[in-house]
Amino acid sequence: MSAVQLLSSQPWVGRLGWTLIHFLWQGAAIFALYAVARRSARGSRPNTRYALACAALAAMVAAPFVTWCVMSAQDALPVATRLVGRAAAAAPAWTVTLPASVSATVSDGRTGGFLCWVVVIWLAGAMAFWVRLMGGWVVAARMRSTLVRAAPPEWRQMLGELGAQIGLSRPVRLLVSALVQVPTVVGWLRPVVLVPVGALAGLPAEYMEALLMHELAHIRRHDYLVNILQSVAEALLFYHPAVWWVSGQIRAERELCCDDIAASATGDVLTYARALAGLESFRPAHLHAIAANGGSLADRIARLLGQPRPASQSHSGTGILVITILLAITAFGLFGQSDAAPRFEVASVKQNISSPALMMVRPHGGGLTAENAPLRLLIQNAYGVQAYQISGGPAWAQSDGYDIEAKGDGKASHAQVLLMLRSLLEDRFQLKVHRETKDLAVYALSVTRNGAKLRQAKEGTCVPLNPNGDLPPLPTRPAQPPPGRACGMVGVSGESFGVRMQGERVAMPEFVRMLSMVMGRPVVDRTGFADTFDLRLDFTPDDAVAGLPRAVGAGESGGTAAADPAGPPNIFAAIQEQLGLKLESTKGPVEVLVIDRVERPSQN
Numbered sequence: 001m002s003a004v005q006l007l008s009s010q011p012w013v014g015r016l017g018w019t020l021i022h023f024l025w026q027g028a029a030i031f032a033l034y035a036v037a038r039r040s041a042r043g044s045r046p047n048t049r050y051a052l053a054c055a056a057l058a059a060m061v062a063a064p065f066v067t068w069c070v071m072s073a074q075d076a077l078p079v080a081t082r083l084v085g086r087a088a089a090a091a092p093a094w095t096v097t098l099p100a101s102v103s104a105t106v107s108d109g110r111t112g113g114f115l116c117w118v119v120v121i122w123l124a125g126a127m128a129f130w131v132r133l134m135g136g137w138v139v140a141a142r143m144r145s146t147l148v149r150a151a152p153p154e155w156r157q158m159l160g161e162l163g164a165q166i167g168l169s170r171p172v173r174l175l176v177s178a179l180v181q182v183p184t185v186v187g188w189l190r191p192v193v194l195v196p197v198g199a200l201a202g203l204p205a206e207y208m209e210a211l212l213m214h215e216l217a218h219i220r221r222h223d224y225l226v227n228i229l230q231s232v233a234e235a236l237l238f239y240h241p242a243v244w245w246v247s248g249q250i251r252a253e254r255e256l257c258c259d260d261i262a263a264s265a266t267g268d269v270l271t272y273a274r275a276l277a278g279l280e281s282f283r284p285a286h287l288h289a290i291a292a293n294g295g296s297l298a299d300r301i302a303r304l305l306g307q308p309r310p311a312s313q314s315h316s317g318t319g320i321l322v323i324t325i326l327l328a329i330t331a332f333g334l335f336g337q338s339d340a341a342p343r344f345e346v347a348s349v350k351q352n353i354s355s356p357a358l359m360m361v362r363p364h365g366g367g368l369t370a371e372n373a374p375l376r377l378l379i380q381n382a383y384g385v386q387a388y389q390i391s392g393g394p395a396w397a398q399s400d401g402y403d404i405e406a407k408g409d410g411k412a413s414h415a416q417v418l419l420m421l422r423s424l425l426e427d428r429f430q431l432k433v434h435r436e437t438k439d440l441a442v443y444a445l446s447v448t449r450n451g452a453k454l455r456q457a458k459e460g461t462c463v464p465l466n467p468n469g470d471l472p473p474l475p476t477r478p479a480q481p482p483p484g485r486a487c488g489m490v491g492v493s494g495e496s497f498g499v500r501m502q503g504e505r506v507a508m509p510e511f512v513r514m515l516s517m518v519m520g521r522p523v524v525d526r527t528g529f530a531d532t533f534d535l536r537l538d539f540t541p542d543d544a545v546a547g548l549p550r551a552v553g554a555g556e557s558g559g560t561a562a563a564d565p566a567g568p569p570n571i572f573a574a575i576q577e578q579l580g581l582k583l584e585s586t587k588g589p590v591e592v593l594v595i596d597r598v599e600r601p602s603q604n
Helices: 003-007 011-038 044-068 109-142 153-165 205-220 223-236 240-268 269-277 297-304 310-341 377-385 415-426 506-517 571-579
Strands: 082-086 093-098 148-150 171-175 184-186 192-198 344-351 358-364 367-374 399-405 432-447 492-496 498-506 524-525 534-539 580-599
Touching: 011 044, 011 109, 011 240, 044 297, 093 171, 109 223, 109 534, 153 171, 171 534, 184 223, 192 205, 205 240, 205 269, 205 415, 240 269, 240 297, 269 297, 310 524, 344 415, 344 498, 358 377, 358 415, 367 571, 377 399, 377 580, 399 415, 415 506, 432 506, 492 506, 498 506, 506 524, 524 580, 534 571, 571 580
Parallel strands: 171 192, 432 524
Antiparallel strands: 082 093, 082 358, 093 492, 148 171, 184 192, 344 399, 358 367, 367 399, 432 580, 492 498, 498 534
16 A cells, blocks of 8 residues: 555545645635725724734634534444354354455545645645744744844833833843844844844934834734744645735734834834835845834835825735635535535335345445345445444334445445445435534553553465455355455454454454444554554453344343353453453543434335
């Protein structure tokens, strides 16, 4: 299995991929609302426009997190389960098998690969931006102590007086730095104002006071913290142009807000405008520092002097709006293609009245065959849940068996066939369900003090699954010997001595999943075991194995037969003695599928 296939099999990858794609249209919608609000507030104060931009960026950051939380979890596997009954002299015999490592997603294999690449590209980009961001923080922190000296006492006193003038009570250090070209603020909790070497003596005092007032306004407004949060948002949502444009508007409006504070405090707009004009030839000292020359100085000076501002920003905003609309259309197209529920081309559903000994659900070749399958077993396969995860529904959903013969596109993948089964249940059984999380009794599987006794997996002892995760072919008759066991599959069979769980090259999640089915209760993996292993577990069934057929270990009266002293122990002792693991009862959150509505199937 390739790295991409391995990654695409993880449930969180599909959810993250769709979260990123959904944000294309979500970001476009938020941007469109912001653009309308900004146009309406064109004549308002910079503080109003700044608040609008911050709200828009906050909404953009919140949208993916909300999407992630509300998307239905698809962590359970869609399993092809077959329960084959056969007569035997010593004891009833049966078999249940599960495939290995085939994740249930709301998409087919091709879409899963596409989502995997979306996540990989996003992770690479986000990592690059995070490295850039961390590097910026390190450089900004070093600017406080590298090539700096304390400012003259009279300027430090002046800085305190200017801060008090605008209501700033926090202590602020004033340092002369050889690394900056313009007055710059570094830090949030312990802010420092850095001024270029020679600026205090080379610029007129009234100019320098006005520029320092601008930097103190940044500190009073906590702009350094907001700038850091902006950078985090840009790193996470770097692929959406609207994020960068809105973030740029925040920085531009931030400077106008501080300009208004500085101009109001000095009482001389012309002097402050001249001080800004002296910065026209400079560039920002660093991305993560707040400098007096942020934004367009020409636009800022023109605004202070009451002159019309250039229209370049509105043109760029129009371009961004066009781009975001195109991204939204792309996202809707991708979502619409994947969200269309696939259906079988032909499907026959009949109630079974002839073979009560056989229950089987089998996806194959783009179609599906079921024999004597109760509705709850069909739901297990279609929605990738275990029996204990299904809540509600009438009694006939478990007692009545159905024969289904459905044909679809021969190129359909295993996951697509199970989605078709969902559609069939919705169309023919009028099935309506919803997911919710309940606090239920669970088992915790952990390693004993003496360590695990899991057998090392051997090569050549099983048949590998094909790339689509399909099972080996079923025998033509239940009495025939089963085909070679597929790697990663766990088989449970009734034997004369009790019950045997067996599999080759089994991964711990698959063993836990099968163990949950046998116990009739969720099992939580706390072993930390990541390798595959060969499994063989023999035990005597009792009331604890609620997920096994009642016929196992039952006497003529239907009760539980007494355990054979010479036979294997119960499942708790067997797991501890044979595998070096232990099962302990506890409680935990379990996602369940609640049946809201269901009807007997319509006639063919």
